[in-house]
Amino acid sequence: MPGLLRVICERQSDERGGFARLWCAAAIRGQGGQGVLSQCSISTNRRAGTVRGLHFQRPPHEEEKLVLCLSGAAFDVAVDLRPDSPSHRRWHSEILSAENGVGLLIPPGFAHGFQTLAPDTDLLYFISVPHAPEFADGLRWDDPQLAIPWPLAPAAISHADLNRGRRSL
Numbered sequence: 280m281p282g283l284l285r286v287i288c289e290r291q292s293d294e295r296g297g298f299a300r301l302w303c304a305a306a307i308r309g310q311g312g313q314g315v316l317s318q319c320s321i322s323t324n325r326r327a328g329t330v331r332g333l334h335f336q337r338p339p340h341e342e343e344k345l346v347l348c349l350s351g352a353a354f355d356v357a358v359d360l361r362p363d364s365p366s367h368r369r370w371h372s373e374i375l376s377a378e379n380g381v382g383l384l385i386p387p388g389f390a391h392g393f394q395t396l397a398p399d400t401d402l403l404y405f406i407s408v409p410h411a412p413e414f415a416d417g418l419r420w421d422d423p424q425l426a427i428p429w430p431l432a433p434a435a436i437s438h439a440d441l442n443r444g445r446r447s448l
Contacts, residue, residue, distance in 0.1 A: 281364060282311060283385060283386060288381075323401050331437070335391065342406050342407050354396055356391070356392050375393075394429050
């Protein structure tokens with residue numbers, strides 16, 4: 280999908296442990312991203328099967344975000360909502376884990392969500408714009424038009440994601 284990038288955090292390791300660069304604005308811009316960092320957040324999830332999303336911010340507060348897994352593993356999903364995109368209404372998924380070092384750079388105009396595949400899964404977000412609650416929106420995680428094959432039955436999902444005016448495409 281145009282603008283959506285799979286990111287590999289290259290780890291250096293020795294007898295002490297390891298080191299990995301998680302954010303590099305120049306590298307992100309070199310791949311076509313904005314490379315702007317305004318906010319950094321963490322999502323902690325106790326149970327395998329936890330579902331969060333599909334969330335996005337409406338214009339003019341659309342966000343680019345890099346999502347990385349610090350512990351556990353997650354089935355991470357990005358849905359293209361850009362009307363003029365050749366991949367409009369299509370989705371892409373990646374398995375993000377502490378082991379594989381894979382991240383997903385999600386451009387503005389995408390919805391994002393995930394399901395944890397392991398207990399105690401923590402995801403780190405690098406976000407280009409501050410959160411604007413009045414522009415926060417989302418799609419139903421189980422939208423039949425998207426037909427996302429979530430790997431597990433949902434074990435935990437917020438009341439908001441289930442009921443608060445979430446709409447289908």
